[in-house]
Amino acid sequence: MKFATLALTAALVLTAEGFSPAATNHGRSTTRLSSAVAPPQREAPGAGYVPEWEDRPGLSPEEFMASDMSKPDRSGMWECPLTRWDSDDIDVVKAQKEAAKMPKCPLEMRASAADNAKGAQYFADNKEKIRKELLKYGAVWLRGFDLMKSFKGHREMYEALGLDPCLDPLHSSGLRKFASERDAIYEEVNKPSLRGHYIGLHCESTTKRTAAYAAFVCLQKATEGGGRFLVADGAAILAELDTKLLQKLYDRKIRISVSNLDLPPSLPGILKEGVKGLVDAAVAPKFDMDLEMVFEADGKEGRLQAIETAEAPINRHPVTGLPVWFNNAHNHARKLRDRRPCGVPEVGMTEVFYADTLEPLSLEDCQEIKRASEKHITALAMEPGDVLLVDNYRALHGRDVFQGDRFHAVSWFTWDDKEEWRGNERRIVEKNALNQAINSMMDWLPKDFESNQS
Ligand SMILES: [Fe+2]
Numbered sequence: 308m309k310f311a312t313l314a315l316t317a318a319l320v321l322t323a324e325g326f327s328p329a330a331t332n333h334g335r336s337t338t339r340l341s342s343a344v345a346p347p348q349r350e351a352p353g354a355g356y357v358p359e360w361e362d363r364p365g366l367s368p369e370e371f372m373a374s375d376m377s378k379p380d381r382s383g384m385w386e387c388p389l390t391r392w393d394s395d396d397i398d399v400v401k402a403q404k405e406a407a408k409m410p411k412c413p414l415e416m417r418a419s420a421a422d423n424a425k426g427a428q429y430f431a432d433n434k435e436k437i438r439k440e441l442l443k444y445g446a447v448w449l450r451g452f453d454l455m456k457s458f459k460g461h462r463e464m465y466e467a468l469g470l471d472p473c474l475d476p477l478h479s480s481g482l483r484k485f486a487s488e489r490d491a492i493y494e495e496v497n498k499p500s501l502r503g504h505y506i507g508l509h510c511e512s513t514t515k516r517t518a519a520y521a522a523f524v525c526l527q528k529a530t531e532g533g534g535r536f537l538v539a540d541g542a543a544i545l546a547e548l549d550t551k552l553l554q555k556l557y558d559r560k561i562r563i564s565v566s567n568l569d570l571p572p573s574l575p576g577i578l579k580e581g582v583k584g585l586v587d588a589a590v591a592p593k594f595d596m597d598l599e600m601v602f603e604a605d606g607k608e609g610r611l612q613a614i615e616t617a618e619a620p621i622n623r624h625p626v627t628g629l630p631v632w633f634n635n636a637h638n639h640a641r642k643l644r645d646r647r648p649c650g651v652p653e654v655g656m657t658e659v660f661y662a663d664t665l666e667p668l669s670l671e672d673c674q675e676i677k678r679a680s681e682k683h684i685t686a687l688a689m690e691p692g693d694v695l696l697v698d699n700y701r702a703l704h705g706r707d708v709f710q711g712d713r714f715h716a717v718s719w720f721t722w723d724d725k726e727e728w729r730g731n732e733r734r735i736v737e738k739n740a741l742n743q744a745i746n747s748m749m750d751w752l753p754k755d756f757e758s759n760q761s
Pocket residue numbers: 323324509510511704
């Protein structure tokens with residue numbers, strides 16, 4: 308019985324953001340680290356560029372959520388494609404020089420009255436140009452478009468651009484909730500329980516699966532402030548990072564732990580092994596990741612961590628060949644999370660390790676990743692109708708804390724012009740029941756949930 312509870316708790320926490328709420332407070336009560344050590348100060352992270360809000364009006368939820376029922380149901384979309392790793396034999400110094408030549412990300416494209424009058428036709432007419440800019444800049448901020456103030460218009464936009472939807476890389480975990488399943492639109496992390504949680508930079512990627520592109524849309528900005536969407540160019544971060552650190556991380560590689568399960572240290576070894584075996588066999592496969600269950604990698608007695616396989620922190624872009632910082636450490640490193648607004652229960656806390664020794668990244672290395680990343684963050688003032696198109700192998704994204712209610716949504720896309728990269732896997736619809744069950748449990752989370760990790 309106890310094992311089942313633990314396994315279920317673990318089942319609720321693995322996400323690409325590396326966190327998620329456990330369904331109850333159960334996960335919190337078992338997880339305090341030593342209370343003798345004072346927790347570090349928490350400070351809101353910075354951003355290199357913070358554009359002003361313009362306060363453009365949006366539609367009411369009834370209006371923006373309406374789907375065009377005359378269009379076909381897209382819920383049988385593609386699986387998220389497998390990650391395209393191309394990270395061997397990279398000359399770090401050369402890579403930094405090459406990456407430094409890239410233009411500032413994101414490119415801003417503003418709708419004129421004439422553009423808006425064209426509706427979806429604007430995107431059909433400018434498809435080639437916009438897709439080319441996306442590859443060149445890593446992200447394109449479409450500002451002031453009336454079309455995308457609704458799900459219906461968002462779908463018309465991505466269809467006009469020839470983008471082909473796929474599942475979230477962690478769809479099978481059941482943690483990703485659709486905003487409009489028939490339009491292939493997921494809800495972003497808008498839950499009131501997580502509005503006080505800063506989501507650091509990450510690509511929508513696991514070692515195993517990575518979406519090719521994304522379109523993030525604002526339907527309603529946060530009613531009481533905050534909630535800026537964050538984007539940063541992986542090329543700019545690569546160019547910015549201290550070369551010695553970059554070389555070290557490239558040589559040693561990294562591994563990411565996506566969940567902590569704290570067992571009582573007094574639990575007999577045979578029972579610990581039993582839990583490990585159970586989680587490994589029954590829970591981990593649901594996450595469609597290559598995970599290894601490891602005891603006490605971060606030094607905490609009795610802690611079982613689910614750790615992804617080793618990966619390089621630099622990867623060449625599949626289309627352009629440009630080497631970029633393709634890595635989720637800014638979001639996942641524990642030492643950074645512990646120093647900023649964080650609403651993750653201990654069971655969902657992530658960590659980043661040097662792959663060769665499985666030691667957590669040092670504070671000094673984390674601080675350099677933070678500095679280089681945040682210097683290149685644009686903290687977008689997204690208004691209703693704004694869309695951020697992201698090349699997910701190039702630019703990283705995140706979200707600042709917010710107050711009040713906010714409604715942003717996202718669609719993921721696979722390779723639309725390369726069948727062999729896309730693969731032939733379609734959505735496995737049986738997974739629905741698990742998704743819905745877990746999501747409905749998550750809705751029970753208290754508002755303004757705060758974790759008690761130290
Ligand atoms: Fe994300």
